[in-house]
Every structure is written in C-alpha cells, then in structure tokens.
Amino acid sequence: MTRRPRLLIAVAAGLALLGSACAALAGETVTIPNRVIYPGETIEPAALKEVTLRQGKQAPEAVAIASSDIEGKVARRTLLPGRYIPLSSIRDAYVVEQGAPVQLVFTAGALTISATAVTLQPGSAGDLVKVRNIDSGKVLSGTVMADGSVRVGAL
Structure with missing residues (x-):
C-alpha cells in the first residue's frame, strides 16, 4: 500500500516536469512592429506581428508582450520594425486635446454644477489636467472622464 502513493507522486512530478519542459520549448512570444511607427501615430493591429523568442531567451522587463497591450x-x-516596444514609448490616446472646449462637472450629493472650460493641456481618461473656466477665467485642475468631460473638486 505504501508503494502506490509513492508511485502516484512520482508520476505527478514527472508530468509537472514534462509540462514545464514543453512550455520552455514552445518559447515566449512578444509583439513587435512590422513597419516604422512614428511619434503621435495610433498603433493599429496591421502594424504589429507576434514573434516567438528563441529557446531560453526571455523578453526584457517593461516591454509590451501582447498585442492587446499595444493596440x-x-x-x-x-x-x-523588429525591435521590442518599451512600455515607456507608448501612451493612451488623448480624450481631450489642448485648447478644446470641455464640460466641467462638479457633483456633491444631489447638487450638480456644470460649466464650459478650455483645456490647457491634453489628457487621457483618468489624467489630471488644468482647464480655464470660460466665464470666470479661473484655472482649475480636474480629472478627465471617458466621455470627454472634466470632473472638478470645486468651482
């Protein structure tokens, strides 16, 4: 009876080693450009290709691995083309551009105040940007929302 559990443990360990060996043979895949992508250009799926690294090679830290991280x-x-894409070399697309009119929104409970402002800097959703209230000329900081409005803490 003691031999059977030991045999099962040995078989399980062998299968685990075999699985990790197959993963190492398969190689890691990374996404690289297949053409030159210029600054300010939106990265499209047609400009990317996935390549498998040679056995034993690993992608450096802080590079884009999956195309879903980049598209x-x-x-x-x-x-x-043919080079790794450092994460520091890409950014989210801007939701608001500099100089564009935006809707300022302040909400406190049931109270909602809105005003029109002009952005003083571009920003993606979640970024903190400065805006100038058109009516008062006052410069405020607010968070860019996904719909293109800017949420402020106080007007």
Missing part, C-alpha cells in the same frame, strides 16, 4: 495606444517615439 489603440499612441507612440511617444519612433518604433522600429
């Missing part, structure tokens, strides 16, 4: 983002600098 729809904007290049901050020139991305060359």
Whole structure:
C-alpha cells in the first residue's frame, strides 16, 4: 500500500516536469512592429506581428508582450520594425486635446454644477489636467472622464 502513493507522486512530478519542459520549448512570444511607427501615430493591429523568442531567451522587463497591450495606444517615439516596444514609448490616446472646449462637472450629493472650460493641456481618461473656466477665467485642475468631460473638486 505504501508503494502506490509513492508511485502516484512520482508520476505527478514527472508530468509537472514534462509540462514545464514543453512550455520552455514552445518559447515566449512578444509583439513587435512590422513597419516604422512614428511619434503621435495610433498603433493599429496591421502594424504589429507576434514573434516567438528563441529557446531560453526571455523578453526584457517593461516591454509590451501582447498585442492587446499595444493596440489603440499612441507612440511617444519612433518604433522600429523588429525591435521590442518599451512600455515607456507608448501612451493612451488623448480624450481631450489642448485648447478644446470641455464640460466641467462638479457633483456633491444631489447638487450638480456644470460649466464650459478650455483645456490647457491634453489628457487621457483618468489624467489630471488644468482647464480655464470660460466665464470666470479661473484655472482649475480636474480629472478627465471617458466621455470627454472634466470632473472638478470645486468651482
């Protein structure tokens, strides 16, 4: 009876080693550009390709691995074909552009106040940007929302 559990443990350990060996043989895949992508250009799926690294090679830290991490983002600098894409070289697309009119929104409980403002800097959803209230000329900081409005803490 003691031999059977030991045999099961040995078989399980062998299968675990076999699984990790197969994963190592398969190699890690990374996404790289297949053409030059210029700064300010939105990255499209057609500009990317997935490649498998040679056995034993690993992608460096802080590079984009999956194409889903990159698609729809904007290049901050020139991305060359066949090279890794550093995460610091891409950014989210701007929801509001500098100088564009936006809706300011202040909400406290049931009270909602809205006003029109002009952005003083571009921003993506979730970014803190400065805006100038058109009516008062006062400069405020607010968070860019996904719908293009800016939520402020006080008017």
